[in-house]
Amino acid sequence: MTFISAKTFTADRPWGALDIVNMSGVTTHLHWTDQPYKWHINDGEEVFVVLDGEVNMHYRVNDVENVKLMTVGDIFYAAIGTEHVAHPMGEARILVIEKEGSV
Structure with a gap:
């Protein structure tokens, strides 16, 4: 059994x-960051949950960039094939659930 305080988690580098x-x-x-990631497409599906802070999620649909x-x-x-x-x-703390070894 493990309890984790997401609000106090930090890392020694972005992501x-x-x-x-x-x-x-x-x-x-559980990720900590204060810097953007890189454009990528995961090897499988990904669930991305903001636990602390705010994040602009950029994603492309039919080669058109959107931001949420x-x-x-x-x-x-x-979903598979989503570029984002x-x-x-x-600062933000993010929970990411994805296929092992994904980008």
Whole structure:
């Protein structure tokens, strides 16, 4: 049994992560960041949950870039093939659930 305080978690670098669990090839990570990630397409599906802070989620649909402001409690589901990048607005803590080894 483990209890984790997401609000107090920090990492030594942007997108540093606390590996919470791997359940049959599906990983759950708690990330801390204050910098954008990179445009990417995951190897599988991804669930992205803002636990603390705000994040502008950029994503492309038919080669058109869109942006959605995500706040605490908001969830982004990236289906296979969804190109996206997260831009935190200051510090943010994010829970990511995805296929093991995904980008």
